[in-house]
């Protein structure tokens with residue numbers, strides 16, 4: 001084993017059997033994520049991005065292959081790997097915002113006192129910019145606020161890895177950009193490892209150190225792209241465009257291999273002009 | 284919140300005014316003597332007989348007995364429903380069976396099984412309890428079943444992620460997640476149990492010493508104490524209202540409404 | 548669908564237009580509320596033989612499940628005349644129903660039947676031994692209370708043993724020995740139960756009441772009696788005729804009644820000739836019930852005289868003997 005600290009995935013395959021059909025969601029995935037790294041996963045719909053994250057979280061059992069975190073095999077779900085989902089219903093509606101976090105803390109570490117837990121919850125709520133909302137219920141928050149609470153909750157238990165499955169996917173562009181900035185700030189403060197799934201090339205480039213470009217049928221890694229851009233990153237820099245081209249090519253390469261509609265769709269995306277700010281392309 | 288309070292106040296006021304209006308109409312209609320006063324008594328005599336029955340202690344004893352029958356029948360139904368839902372959750376095979384049994388037996392009015400229950404269990408309070416059980420168990424199972432199934436998979440996974448499993452997961456995530464359905468189920472079950480307890484005792488099978496409100500009304504009818512029959516009905520209505528308003532609404536406001544888990 | 552509707556509509560139209568209304572004077576109606584069972588055989592006879600029609604009256608027959616229901620029908624005006632046991636009648640009278648007895652209606656054996664050989668008297672009943680009666684306040688209930696007072700000292704001694712059940716259900720339950728231990732009942736259920744091996748009477752009518760009593764009485768409201776005197780006398784005459792016919796033609800009556808009760812003609816005849824059966828309009832025991840029911844608290848007052856509860860034909864029938872009661876007068880008490 002090369003790295004002792006970090007995530008190692010060896011020969012991971014995942015096959016689903018649905019109604020007599022077999023779906024190879026993931027085939028022979030090998031990857032390493034170093035502690036403290038921020039990696040992005042991007043790829044067409046159905047290429048197994050979520051499945052990979054769910055395997056890491058151990059919500060799914062791999063068909064073959066092994067996963068190690070800090071040298072130890074992953075056997076069950078645990079708070080060293082916390083997941084932030086795309087859907088807004090990941091918060092428990094019957095708990096207040098603070099209770100959603102202290103709930104996680106109390107389940108994870110029963111030894112803490114209620115006071116300590118509340119303090120911790122308030123700290124993380126402050127980190128995601130939600131001080132003052134502690135006593136509201138989730139249904140009283142906006143979608144973006146809910147995702148922030150989910151991030152605060154996931155961070156509150158001091159995970160080794162934060163698994164984020166398109167957490168900003170359902171948000172409007174403005175909120176999305178704001179949250180991206182915040183996420184980078186939090187990552188820099190907490191030094192947590194982040195694996196971030198996205199559909200959005202720009203998001204991937206803005207956020208990650210490395211970008212894993214997936215392709216589908218069967219789901220596998222097509223290309224690992226280093227992202228050397230200095231932070232803070234800007235959408236307008238020429239370096240940005242070159243990384244964008246690289247990611248795009250590898251995504252496009254995949255859609256060219258597919259037949260019919262896939263090809264057209266790929267081209268249509270490529271021809272769209274790049275603009276700054278809140279304009280994003282979904283592939 | 285600020286917009287809600289005047290609304291509920293208006294609703295209560297409106298409803299009270301309506302009830303008072305109905306009562307006035309009743310009294311006027313009774314005083315016209317278009318209908319035989321023996322069958323359509325004045326409200327004044329209804330209330331005076333209600334108070335004298337309360338003073339005699341009979342009606343409250345009967346009410347207490349009805350509530351006791353319901354507590355046992357409904358309690359057993361809740362336990363049954365919990366077991367059935369637990370089994371259904373644990374295996375798809377059993378889930379199919381539970382759904383089949385539900386589809387077959389749910390449409391049967393509880394009271395319709397009374398003759399069979401009397402043959403099996405005799406005519407004592409246990410038969411009334413069985414009818415109450417039968418009337419309330421199906422809505423409970425149905426709602427519990429759909430409730431547990433409607434809990435978002437994400438929330439279950441979040442629970443697992445933070446280290447919950449087995450009973451802890453069900454208790455901390457599935458049950459609160461299913462709570463709107465559970466509350467609906469309890470409401471329907473209570474209403475059905477209340478109806479069944481009264482109806483069962485009125486059809487037949489009530490025994491003299493150990494009857495509830497249904498038996499009270501039945502007996503009063505045969506002794507032609509019609510104001511007392513209406514008195515019994517008023518007690519039934521009031522208890523139904525109290526349980527709905529003070530118990531279920533109280534819970535609803537503090538749970539599903541506060542949590543934003545209602546469509547209202 | 549449309550065409551069908553049109554067709555039906557046009558046919559209806561044709562019928563209404565071309566139907567020549569056969570003129571007939573609207574007949575005066577009399578609404579009669581009865582119940583089902585061997586006791587009500589005279590009503591079936593009157594119906595099939597057109598005993599009301601021959602006086603130019605059109606009877607409307609209504610059947611109810613209990614004396615209480617007949618009483619409600621009479622009060623609400625759903626029926627002009629009706630039949631029920633003396634106790635339900637007296638309960639109504641006590642509450643102010645403006646009605647009186649127009650005729651006695653059948654004397655039949657009544658009794659408490661059990662299958663349990665250990666139950667030989669009311670003293671043997673334990674709290675869990677249930678006794679079925681048709682309803683609270685029914686004649687069977689009152690007779691049970693009378694028997695309880697005689698044997699156990701209090702009319703309410705067995706109140707906690709009572710179960711209200713219609714006769715057919717109770718009969719089935721008793722014969723299958725499920726749920727109830729005993730049944731206070733009347734023919735034909737009494738006869739059916741007693742025909743079962745080991746079933747026996749614990750209490751019978753004569754031992755409780757002291758002498759036979761009218762099981763039912765025919766009732767009419769004061770208004771009906773006063774405003775429609777002809778209909779009233781037709782009612783009395785038609786029922787009397789039906790009873791007299793049964794008494795003198797038992798075999799023919801059995802033949803006719805058998806299908807109504809879904810029994811064989813032989814069995815029906817056996818039931819008609821069972822000891823104690825007496826189709827008679829003579830009233831028995833009117834005051835006896837009233838006195839007991841007042842003492843036991845079922846009613847609040849006792850009629851001062853028969854006049855308060857019976858019409859003139861009954862009063863003249865019973866008579867009023869100078870210098871002490873006549874036998875029929877004595878039969879009104881207990």
Ligand SMILES: Nc1ncnc2c1ncn2[C@@H]1O[C@H](COP(=O)(O)OP(=O)(O)OP(=O)(O)O)[C@@H](O)[C@H]1O
Pocket residue numbers: 016017018023024025043044045046047048049050051052199219
């Ligand atoms: N529980 C499951 N049962 C059967 N098939 C599944 C299951 N979960 C995922 N799959 C299949 O595995 C493949 C990968 O699914 P996955 O959700 O990982 O895709 P994804 O890359 O996350 O797509 P998207 O970007 O649309 O979220 C899909 O073909 C999907 O149909």
Ligand SMILES: [Mg+2]
Pocket residue numbers: 049050051165
């Ligand atoms: Mg996905």
